[in-house]
Amino acid sequence: MPGIVQTSKPCKAPPVVGPRTTKARRPIVDIPEFMINEARSTSVDKWDPSKHMAFKAPAAIYTMKEIGLEGQGISPHAVSEPFPLFTREAIMQMRREIFSDLVMKNCRFGSDFIANMVRGMGAERAPFIYDAWYDPAILAAISAVAGVDLIPAFDYEVANVNISINDEKAEVLTGSDEESAVAWHYDSFPFVCVTMASDCTGMVGGETAIKLPDGSEKKVRGPAMGTAVVMQGRYINHRAMKAFGGRERIALVTAFRPRNPLVRDETILTGVRPISHLEELYSQYVAYRFDVLEERFRHKLKEERRRVVMKRSINIGDLRSFIEDQQNYLASMLEELYEVE
């Protein structure tokens, strides 16, 4: 395992504004019967990367330096152009699971930010989707684009599915305006991978806009069916532009954190607490955080024992800095874990 990655103290990730709604609620919108039937008509197949993965490196990856954020975040990469990730067959399998009876009954959420979501499907209800996102080949591809080794943040975020159906009766969302579907924000997770699971023929808009230091915006094309965009959303102020045309827009947003437990991890739950079953969300959050802490302490202990064997003198500054980092990590957990009335 490599040594502590950060050498100097990086600036803290920005605060995140979450939905106004504090408790999970069911979406108001109905999903049309024909979409459900269409998805369920796909015959069941198992995830097979040789058949279902279609990765090709993106034409461009914009760097943090290029968008004026050099040295921030956990990777020099900011955001990619859309790149092929899944075959059409893979997307059909994913849609089959998203619109399955069990998922529709148990995993639908709505908030004032995004009216209609499917989340926390779990490996039992969505084995294809879980196998896909935990496949080492997919993770290697996402990590290469991200410029840092990543793993899914935790199971609950595999995968957040945003569903928007072309409907003039659609709810008006907080922060949405003539241009934005989702207002300016930072994500709660270090990286996200947004994968399109709809046919985007005839669709316009739907880009991700990034705020540049001079106040201007850079727009990155939204993904088309089976393609994905990877973005360091925890550190980049961004918004989703409205998409027009097309029958529906189904995007899988999978959240990632660094695989190496020694890398800074500023994951928070602000954005997801109001759209999750807290029992599951909190359990998974605590488990991964304890795991990270355990790994960090084991690593540090090994280093310390080695130092004593080698008769090197104690580095109090280094030890204090390690303890402070863990104290901050624990303090952030206290900020995240609370009862929601």
Ligand SMILES: [Fe+2]
């Ligand atoms: Fe975002």
